[in-house]
Amino acid sequence: MSTRGDFTSEVLITREQLAQRVKELGKQITEDYKGEQLLLVGILKGSVPFMADLMREIDLDLAIDFMSVSSYGSSTKSSGVVRIIKDLDTGIEGKNVLIVEDIIDTGLTLHYLKNYLSGRQPKSLKICSILDKPSRRKVEIEGDYIGFTVEDKYIVGYGLDMDQHYRNLPYISWIRVKE
Numbered sequence: 462m463s464t465r466g467d468f469t470s471e472v473l474i475t476r477e478q479l480a481q482r483v484k485e486l487g488k489q490i491t492e493d494y495k496g497e498q499l500l501l502v503g504i505l506k507g508s509v510p511f512m513a514d515l516m517r518e519i520d521l522d523l524a525i526d527f528m529s530v531s532s533y534g535s536s537t538k539s540s541g542v543v544r545i546i547k548d549l550d551t552g553i554e555g556k557n558v559l560i561v562e563d564i565i566d567t568g569l570t571l572h573y574l575k576n577y578l579s580g581r582q583p584k585s586l587k588i589c590s591i592l593d594k595p596s597r598r599k600v601e602i603e604g605d606y607i608g609f610t611v612e613d614k615y616i617v618g619y620g621l622d623m624d625q626h627y628r629n630l631p632y633i634s635w636i637r638v639k640e
């Protein structure tokens with residue numbers, strides 16, 4: 462537990478635990494898509510560290526692309542509004558697409574994205590998220606590959622931010638803002 466000015470934080474998932482779990486996910490994905498090509502679609506910016514680690518644990522003919530959507534503003538509450546800021550550079554028709562996310566929280570972002578991308582007739586469309594916060598779900602959506610399930614706490618690190626800070630932490634921490 463550490464205290465920095467107006468909030469306290471505690472490490473939830475260590476760097477070593479992340480590395481181990483990402484390795485397992487990569488192995489599972491490699492087995493599941495054996496003999497197939499795969500397109501990883503990272504959702505900016507939170508997925509960046511996870512995407513970089515995960516892609517190196519997957520032993521397949523693989524390509525990557527990124528999308529940027531807005532779901533959170535600078536506040537810690539979901540607006541429920543999903544807006545596409547950057548779309549894919551490549552077509553996905555007939556491809557195996559795996560969306561790579563940092564966290565599934567309300568599920569609104571991925572629910573929207575899954576519908577949006579499935580309209581482009583991919584061969585398959587699945588979701589891989591390093592974190593899942595099922596207690597906060599507002600729409601029915603499940604990840605196909607999940608790293609860790611977490612409680613309803615505000616998480617930072619390993620790509621996750623608080624007002625754009627802390628994405629570079631190599632571990633996952635929860636933050637409690639002092640009243």
Ligand code: 5GP
Binds near residue numbers: 615622
């Ligand atoms: P959802 O649409 O599932 O509610 O949330 C999507 C996005 O909200 C995530 O990709 C993430 O960027 C942000 N988010 C949700 N929960 C948290 C959290 O606990 N911490 C941080 N830093 N971002 C979160």
